Amino acid sequence: MTVTIEDVAQRAGVSTATVSRVIAGKPYVRDALRIRVLDAIQELNYRPSRVARSLRVQRSSIIGLIISDIQNPFFTSVVRAVEDVAQQRGFSVMLCNSDESTDKEAAYIDLLLDEQVSGLIVSPTSTNTDIYRRLVEANVPVVAIDRRVENTPMDMVVGDNVQAAYEVVSHLIANGYRRIAAVLGVPDASTGAERYEGYERALNAHGIEVDPELVRQGMPRSESGHRSTLQLLQLQNPPDAIFTGNNLLTIGALRAIDEMGLRVPEDVAFAAFDEMEWMFLVKPALTVVAQPTYAMGKKAAELLLQRIADPSRPPQEVLLQPTIKVHESSRAK
Amino acid sequence: MTVTIEDVAQRAGVSTATVSRVIAGKPYVRDALRIRVLDAIQELNYRPSRVARSLRVQRSSIIGLIISDIQNPFFTSVVRAVEDVAQQRGFSVMLCNSDESTDKEAAYIDLLLDEQVSGLIVSPTSTNTDIYRRLVEANVPVVAIDRRVENTPMDMVVGDNVQAAYEVVSHLIANGYRRIAAVLGVPDASTGAERYEGYERALNAHGIEVDPELVRQGMPRSESGHRSTLQLLQLQNPPDAIFTGNNLLTIGALRAIDEMGLRVPEDVAFAAFDEMEWMFLVKPALTVVAQPTYAMGKKAAELLLQRIADPSRPPQEVLLQPTIKVHESSRAK
DNA sequence: ATCCCCAGTGTAATCGATTTCAGAAGAGGT
DNA sequence: ACCTCTTCTGAAATCGATTACACTGGGGAT
Structure with a gap:
């Protein structure tokens, strides 16, 4: 039923080897033959089997992309970028949603390896895991995005979370806020840990002690942001400002503020x-740390393709700077 | 390097046929052998090559998912659902973003077929295309989601757009609005066409003539919603209410209203x-048509898996009812 | 004239699974 | 003892590409 390379060879009166060479654009084929083959391909509407090819060369032209939350617009933008780059370079993307579960993440990695993917881009659910060490040691091209992997030298594309959190919290302090709460993701993911670190450093640098009551860490999802913020706002001594650790936490936090009928920034910055x-x-408009999401995805895809092309190149860590956009939600007290 | 079925067979002292049978859970293998094989698999940490398997059985356990905009939360929710169902049933998902381009859509379909996917779920960029007819005729399992395909009997999961648009526009009319504008997606996609139809029917049913000036159709993206709405609001005789045809158009429209400094619903409902x-x-809170996005994705995946299991079953069209949530943005004049 | 080299081509092995078919071993019937 | 099933197992073909290797024929050097 399906037309194979054999059919094309027959039609063009050549061997499959020649057809293969023509398709691959290899040298050592007479123009006359090349044309005959191309014609035959056209006439038969031949499309090579990527599966057969993958089996033979022991590598598919698929790259695996494992993200921790497909409903998070941050990752959506990353997916879009990766897909754009991949498509343009002749790769397709197999997308997996680890849903913040380390087990799912591991299962997907195995699955993708079983599919002989050329490489992987992952936003790791946890900083500390030996999965990535094993991958790197097995020479599997892999790059981490958004979140760092520790103890394993590998390609990474991350934002400068410590610095950005430091700056934005410092800004709140400069504007007169002292009881600054942090609604963050769990520190398992490096983003959670680093944004906390920036927060802590900013407080310390300005002589403010960290009040553990004001620090909430949970799943980086809106429900968690909602719950945490409600708790914070109901404290005896509630915060005068809130710093949220990602977009979904922000949604939840805003909902909580809304439900409590509080005003920003008068009641809480x-x-x-x-x-x-x-x-x-x-x-009023929100003061935000804007990350270059598309650029991160693009860079990650490029790093991966480079590593696929040259597996021995030294691992590279790309640190992208977020932009802080100051608006009224944090204006001076 | 990698351990193959041959290695397992050797280790267990059986043939590859037996190993294959054990893996597939087929009958006619003595328990003693079965155990030896399972042990060998365990010891060698054997994982079958999905590529080799796909080549042999002429079908991979991948399903292709082509959506028109990966940055649209509607589709994100669909993707999530499809991925959940697929994963649970032992399939993986290859995600492609057609970006509202019919060419890209066609290219991705070819690509996915080259990968021997078991089936396809697509949100078609256009209602009228013979691609799907050819797929169906070639017995490729395929289901359309969100958007209809015309002239081809195939599985579909769509919302009742005509009805929902009719109801929500009727509601605006009932609340005293007469110059109701429609900011819609292009009618190439059935969603755009049907939501317009519902709008038109509602006006007609209430003796209001459609003013072409008030109908704007463009890409279902926020820039288009923004542009259209600005134009509408700057008309000599501007609308007293706006009906938007999807979430991204809504964002753009709201931005335009915001920029013009208008109030909802006093200046425009x-x-x-x-x-x-x-x-x-x-x-004030927005009156919205809420679609069961996750359910749509889930249903589409289930339909696809059913068709894969039984390619001859009659095509099924699933029509899901959206919910209309009335809020203050459309309150009586 | 002889030899060498190289562009151009084909034959056949190979990737790692599944599956057909043939045959062995054992149970049961006569 | 012989035949017939049934159950179990393995040898080998197969899927559709890529590629190592062998071979051919002609041009250039000697």
Whole structure:
């Protein structure tokens, strides 16, 4: 039923080897034959089997992309970038959603290896895991995105979370806020840990002690942001400002503030990590740390393709600088 | 390097046929052998090559998912659902973003077929295309999601767009609005066409003539919604209400209203298609048509798996009812 | 004239699984 | 003892490409 390379060879009156050479654009084929083969391909509407090819060369032209939350616009933008780059370079993307589960992540890695993917881009659910060490040792091209992997030298594309959190919290302090709460993701993922570190450093640098009561860490999802913020706002001594650790936490936090009927920044100031398209709707405008999401995805894909092309190149860590956009939600007290 | 079925066979002292049978859970293998094989698999940490398997059985356990905009939360939710169902049933998902381009869509379909996918789920960029007819005729399992394909009997999962648009526009009319504008997606996609049809029918049913000036159709993206709405609001005789045809158009429209400094619903009432998580932030609350996005994705995946299992079953069209949530943005004049 | 080299081509092995078919071993019937 | 099933197992073909290797024929050097 399906037309194979054999059919093409027969039609063109050559061997399959020649057809293969023509398709691969290899030298050592007479123009006359090349044309006959191309014609035959056209006439038969031949499309090579990627599966057969993958089996033979022991590598598919698929790259695996494992992200921790497909419903998070941050990752969506990353996916889009990776897909764009991949497609342009003749690769396709197999997308997996680890859903913040380390087990799922590991299972997907195995699955993708079983599919003989050329490489992997992953936003690791946890910083400390030996999965990546094993991958790197087995010479599997892999790059981490958004979140760092520790103790394993590998390609990474991350934002400068410590610095960005430091700056934005310092800004809150400069504007007169002292009881600054942090609604963060769990520190298993490096983003959670680093954004906390930036927060802590900023407080310390300005002589403010960290009040553990004001630090909430949970799943980087809106429900968790909602719950944490409600708790914070109901404290005896509630915060005068809230710093949220990612876009979904921000949504939850804003909902909590909304439900409590509080005003920003009069009752509580606000500064958030991650920018989103609809944020212009929030009044007053939110002070945010904007990450170059598409650029991160693009860079990760490029790093991966480079490593696939040259597996021995030294691992590279790309640190992208977020932009801090100051608006009214954090204006001076 | 990698351990193959041959290695397992050797280790267990059996043939590859037996190993294969054990893996596939087929009958006619003595328990003693079965155990030896399972042990060998364990000891060698053997994982079968999905590529080799795909080549032999002429079908991979991948399903292709082509959506028109990966950055649209509607589709994100669909992707999530499809991925959940697929994963649970032992399939993986290859995600492609057609970016509203019919060419890209066609290219991805070819690509996925080259990968021997078991089936396809697509949100078609255009209602009229013979691609799907050819697929169906070639017995390729395929289901359309969100958008209809015409002239080809195939599995589909769509919302009742005509009805929902009719109801929500009727609601605007009932609340005293007469110059109701429609900011819609192009009618190439059935969603755009059907939501317009519902709009038109509602006006007609209430003796209002459609003013072509008030109907704007463009890419279902926020820039287009923004542009269209600005134009509408700057008309000599501007609309007293706006109905938007999807979530991204809504974002753009709201931005335009915001930029013009207008109030909802005093200056212009508002009703939107698609609900989004952050909508509680919009004040006053928006009247929206909420679609069961996850359910749509789930249903589509289930239909596809059923068709894969039984290619001859009659095509099924699943019509899901959206929910209309009335809020203050459309309150009576 | 002889030899060498190289561009151009084909034959056949190979990748790692599944599956057909043939045959062995043992149970049961006559 | 012989035949017939049934159950179990393995040898080998197969899927559709890529590629190592062998071979051919002609041009250039000697």
